Amino acid sequence: MGVKTEFRSSEPISDLEKSQINSVRAMLQEKLPNGIPDDVNTDLNLCRWLRGYHGDMEKIVKNFATYLASRKAAGFVGDDFAEKFFELPDIEPFLQYIASSRLQDRQWSDEHNAFLFVERAWSQPKEFIKTFKTSDYLLHCFGYSEMLQQLILRREKKQSADKGPVQFIVIFDLNTVNITDYVNPMSGYMKLWQIRSELWQDWYPEMVQRIYLTNPPRLLGLLWKVARVFLSEENLKRIEIISHTPDLAGKFLPAWLVPKEYGGEFVNTVPPGDETGVSIRRKITSADYYKPYLHYKSHGIERPKPSHKDVSPSDKFIFKIQVPKDKKLLWDFIASGEVQFAIYKGNNRNDLVFPSLHLITNKLNEEGTLNDVSDSEVSFEFQNLSGYFTLKLEYTVAIV
Incomplete structure (x- = not known):
């Protein structure tokens, strides 16, 4: 006899959910420039999203697109x-x-x-x-x-x-x-x-x-x-x-x-x-303990003089830089509050080169190296997640 538990396995897909799955799949195919990757384009997987978001198609499409772009940027792909x-x-x-x-x-x-x-x-x-x-x-x-x-x-x-x-x-x-x-x-x-x-x-x-x-x-x-x-x-x-x-x-x-x-x-x-x-x-x-700014030293340079920006409540600040051929990009930042951060090529937020992440820098700055952005324009996006307080941002970008 099995152990009794109030939580049973997840229910099979219902007829109503089958129709909703077809709808959300069509919306995603239209939104995503390269369509839905085969591994996550299954009825059971899309059913999880429908149930988790209580059928809110707009939220599903928005978060699914960001998830896919972030997954690719992080390199979390492959059989x-x-x-x-x-x-x-x-x-x-x-x-x-x-x-x-x-x-x-x-x-x-x-x-x-x-x-x-x-x-x-x-x-x-x-x-x-x-x-x-x-x-x-x-x-x-x-x-x-x-x-x-x-x-x-x-x-x-x-x-x-x-x-x-x-x-x-x-x-x-x-x-x-x-x-x-x-x-x-x-x-x-x-x-x-x-x-x-x-x-x-x-x-x-x-x-x-x-x-x-x-x-x-x-x-x-x-x-x-x-x-x-x-x-x-x-x-x-x-x-x-x-x-x-x-x-x-x-x-x-x-x-x-x-x-x-x-x-x-x-x-x-x-x-x-x-x-x-x-x-x-x-x-x-x-x-x-983490030692900051070592990525500058490993490339034989000191950390460049930082720039500063005040980002109003709920606003975004986007900084763009052109990276010459055969060059890479070093970056770091400190923010006074919570920030939604992403790096992408040009104006295409679906072409992330660093995942879209909710970050804080209470104890440590954020920093990194972008190796695969040669001969392209790169956009750094900072969104102030506070609806009340101005975000004070200190950031540095270096081309090497």
């Missing part, structure tokens, strides 16, 4: 992406600080039409934001979400569409969390966690079936308050707090699916994951 993700040069250096699932989709449940994902919460939030630029962490989360989506799409390709959309089940371990670190909603790490949650909810809707929070703090009221900062109402309903660890395998999930650490029977034997299937992180020290 073998799920296998090569952890080896990417922008990802691999940071893996030692993150304890997240290496199970891929091996812990699979037919009953739930879902696989298991396990993650341990940050244990050093104040050190974490001194080690990662916001974009570093968001690109990690973006790529990780894309990897999970590719595993989902592969599963869906192999099985009947009548089973409905594939999802994954999250076990999120709060054992190392000091909940009082998250009381201030304006702290840098709270903002970073909020932006991370915003990214996967906007670009990967309806992929999560259930979120089990294990080893919760005693202050459950505060935990719920923190969760409301990060999650939509829809995803809040997916949370189950497991105050008594054996209940996870006893009441909510089959014992064979749950790692032994959380009261189940599963023991992982595939490296680099531990017995639970989670990568082993190491403690962050001051030697690991």
Whole structure:
């Protein structure tokens, strides 16, 4: 007998949804200059977007277009992406600080039409934001979400569409969390966690079936308050707090699916994951803190004198520069508030060369190198996300 759970697998596509899928596909084909890539142009995938956005076609088209352009700019494409993700040069250096699932989709449940994902919460939030630029962490989360989506799409390709959309089940371990670190909603790490949650909810809707929070703090009221900062109402309903660890395998999930650490029977034997299937992180020290502006020094120059710009509430500032043939572009910026940032060629926002990301520079500046923009005009776009306060921007661009 299967374990009873109030969250069942996602329903198959309904007749009404089939009609809506055709409509949103037509709208996307018209909006996107190169059409919808084959891997994400499936009924089940578009169904996830329809359900996640409650049928709001305009929002779907806008966010889907930005997601695709950002995915391409980040290099998160290719049939073998799920296998090569952890080896990417922008990802691999940071893996030692993150304890997240290496199970891929091996812990699979037919009953739930879902696989298991396990993650341990940050244990050093104040050190974490001194080690990662916001974009570093968001690109990690973006790529990780894309990897999970590719595993989902592969599963869906192999099985009947009548089973409905594939999802994954999250076990999120709060054992190392000091909940009082998250009381201030304006702290840098709270903002970073909020932006991370915003990214996967906007670009990967309806992929999560259930979120089990294990080893919760005693202050459950505060935990719920923190969760409301990060999650939509829809995803809040997916949370189950497991105050008594054996209940996870006893009441909510089959014992064979749950790692032994959380009261189940599963023991992982595939490296680099531990017995639970989670990568082993190491403690962050001051030697690991990010050192800014090294990309200028590595090209034999000092950081040029920065420019300054005040961006009015909700306004955009676009800075354009022509890059000569056989040259590359170095850049950095600091902003006084939250900014939606993107870099693209010419006036074509669908031709991103740096993903469109919601960024903050509370602790570290943002910076980077663009190698593939030779002989082209490049646009840097900064949108002030505050509707009330002027954004003070300091930025530098150098051609080498």
